[in-house]
Amino acid sequence: MKRRVAFVDLVFSWPPNGGADADLYHVMTGLQREGVEVRLFLLREEGSQERGVVHGMLPFPVTPLSFPHNRLNADTVAARFREAVAEWAPDVVLLTHGFCLKPHVARALAGFPLVGRYYAHELMCARDGFRYRAGAPCPNDFLRTPGVCRDCAAESLQPEIASGEWRTWVSDYVAAQAWRPRYHETVTASLGAFREIIVSNRSLREELLPHHPAVTVIPGGVNADTIPRKDPARGGSGKRVILMTGRVEDPRKGLGVLLAAGELLARKRDDFEIHATHFDLAAGGPPWYRPLGWMTHAEALALYQGADISAVPSLWREPFGLVAVEAMAAGLPVVASDTGGLSDIVRPGETGLLVPPGDAEALEAALETLLDDDALRARMGAAGRIQAETEHDWQAVIRRHYLPLLERVADGRS
Amino acid sequence: MDVPKRIGLFYSLGPHFVRALRQVRAAHPHARITAIVPPGFPKAMLEHADNVLTVPPPPHGLRNAAALVRVLREQRFDRLVVLFDSPRLRVLARLSGARERWCCGPDGRHAALEGGILGTLLRGLGRKIRGHLTWARIWLEIRLARRL
Numbered sequence: 001m002k003r004r005v006a007f008v009d010l011v012f013s014w015p016p017n018g019g020a021d022a023d024l025y026h027v028m029t030g031l032q033r034e035g036v037e038v039r040l041f042l043l044r045e046e047g048s049q050e051r052g053v054v055h056g057m058l059p060f061p062v063t064p065l066s067f068p069h070n071r072l073n074a075d076t077v078a079a080r081f082r083e084a085v086a087e088w089a090p091d092v093v094l095l096t097h098g099f100c101l102k103p104h105v106a107r108a109l110a111g112f113p114l115v116g117r118y119y120a121h122e123l124m125c126a127r128d129g130f131r132y133r134a135g136a137p138c139p140n141d142f143l144r145t146p147g148v149c150r151d152c153a154a155e156s157l158q159p160e161i162a163s164g165e166w167r168t169w170v171s172d173y174v175a176a177q178a179w180r181p182r183y184h185e186t187v188t189a190s191l192g193a194f195r196e197i198i199v200s201n202r203s204l205r206e207e208l209l210p211h212h213p214a215v216t217v218i219p220g221g222v223n224a225d226t227i228p229r230k231d232p233a234r235g236g237s238g239k240r241v242i243l244m245t246g247r248v249e250d251p252r253k254g255l256g257v258l259l260a261a262g263e264l265l266a267r268k269r270d271d272f273e274i275h276a277t278h279f280d281l282a283a284g285g286p287p288w289y290r291p292l293g294w295m296t297h298a299e300a301l302a303l304y305q306g307a308d309i310s311a312v313p314s315l316w317r318e319p320f321g322l323v324a325v326e327a328m329a330a331g332l333p334v335v336a337s338d339t340g341g342l343s344d345i346v347r348p349g350e351t352g353l354l355v356p357p358g359d360a361e362a363l364e365a366a367l368e369t370l371l372d373d374d375a376l377r378a379r380m381g382a383a384g385r386i387q388a389e390t391e392h393d394w395q396a397v398i399r400r401h402y403l404p405l406l407e408r409v410a411d412g413r414s
Numbered sequence: 415m416d417v418p419k420r421i422g423l424f425y426s427l428g429p430h431f432v433r434a435l436r437q438v439r440a441a442h443p444h445a446r447i448t449a450i451v452p453p454g455f456p457k458a459m460l461e462h463a464d465n466v467l468t469v470p471p472p473p474h475g476l477r478n479a480a481a482l483v484r485v486l487r488e489q490r491f492d493r494l495v496v497l498f499d500s501p502r503l504r505v506l507a508r509l510s511g512a513r514e515r516w517c518c519g520p521d522g523r524h525a526a527l528e529g530g531i532l533g534t535l536l537r538g539l540g541r542k543i544r545g546h547l548t549w550a551r552i553w554l555e556i557r558l559a560r561r562l
Binding site for chain 2: 015049053150151154161162164181
């Protein structure tokens with residue numbers, strides 16, 4: 001008999017608003033291909049353009065639960081999701097993306113074989129889930145230092161709360177009354193509702209293990225065969241291209257560090273260019289820097305064909321690091337910050353090099369190593385391609401991680 | 415609904431603007447698209463616009479706002495596209511005299527901006543009041559919790 005898996009997502013929108021939406025889509029469609037019956041239960045906040053809005057048809061069944069803006073409170077949301085999921089009678093429930101309402105929904109779903117999916121630092125940061133403040137990763141952790149994090153969240157969110165124009169995070173913060181000391185108890189108690197918890201990297205797992213015995217790392221994925229491979233015939237200008245893609249305009253992504261490394265490199269050599277999918281609003285940068293402007297995902301992927309090195313100089317603890325995997329699938333060596341999911345993805349000396357986040361000199365040295373050695377770049381690129389195909393292709397992620405986990409949980413072996 | 419021939423796109427600073435400009439161009443290849451931007455706006459972002467209208471930069475005080483509305487009305491747009499759904503931009507879109515008013519959100523979704531000026535102002539005021547009351551409650555609860 002087919003397994004029935006319910007996905008409960010409190011933030012999902014389609015087209016995707018972020019990596020978590022795309023991840024959920026690929027997991028659900030991948031499980032469908034493996035013969036699993038899936039259904040998505042999503043929260044629709046009336047009047048919001050940010051969550052629960054689905055344009056077009058999704059290839060799996062969806063049950064939207066609508067809530068008027070002024071009726072979004074933790075008890076109502078939790079009860080409605082419990083009722084709707086119970087009616088469908090799934091074998092396993094996966095509670096995927098959500099913010100401050102998620103712990104309440106988790107507790108309401110505790111009677112089901114429940115798995116929790118955490119995409120970033122939602123459990124550890126009451127402010128915005130990024131755990132990044134004043135230009136650096138935040139050392140605090142809501143699970144360990146709730147008082148500090150509660151004050152930080154209230155202070156940071158005050159202008160938006162008072163303005164009355166609330167994004168999803170603030171809407172959840174208010175609905176879940178996350179400023180109250182009791183919210184911390186709800187969060188810690190909610191962890192007990194999960195049979196297993198899925199996170200994206202090993203460092204998140206280490207941080208959660210003191211709070212839950214079964215934390216599994218499942219990385220995100222790519223459709224490796226759809227990513228154009230590096231074309232050795234491209235790049236005829238004679239310059240080596242160091243490429244940075246993704247949401248480069250986000251300061252947490254570390255473009256400033258890459259440009260500082262570029263300055264250091266430019267003092268020694270002129271055989272490179274740094275390309276970034278970014279608009280340089282202050283026109284007139286250094287001659288070795290080419291901001292390529294905004295482009296679609298497909299256009300950005302095509303850039304790998306003409307690039308020699310992929311740079312991922314993130315300053316925050318990237319939960320996964322999709323652009324690194326995409327670059328590897330394209331056959332490029334990756335120079336990345338040694339943080340979060342990037343530390344798991346890039347194998348130093350094998351598929352790329354890791355440098356301390358924010359260290360322009362170390363980044364410059366790593367880039368120089370690769371610029372100097374054509375054979376090393378080719379070897380790392382080929383190894384990266386194999387790693388992306390065997391470990392990060394969606395089909396491999398589903399078969400290697402999700403199917404065994406669902407079997408374990410459905411059979412009560414967690 | 416008639417096909418819009420004159421479309422205005424009110425700027426935002428960032429990749430969102432270019433994506434919206436591309437989408438509007440793709441949907442209306444024959445329309446005359448005017449990018450409404452502040453002075454010094456990067457030229458590289460205006461590739462798909464037929465015309466560039468430079469308007470006073472923020473902050474938009476009352477005098478600036480009146481000048482902005484006057485300039486927009488002179489353009490006689492069939493459609494004005496704004497890039498965020500905020501009460502301020504809704505009012506501006508309404509005052510622009512454009513027959514249709516649309517919002518193209520940061521996630522790429524398009525939606526018509528319905529409602530008149532009074533409704534928009536009242537809704538905005540309602541949200542503001544709710545926001546201030548909510549914050550007052552949070553502030554009070556946090557202070558009380560610290561004392562206990």
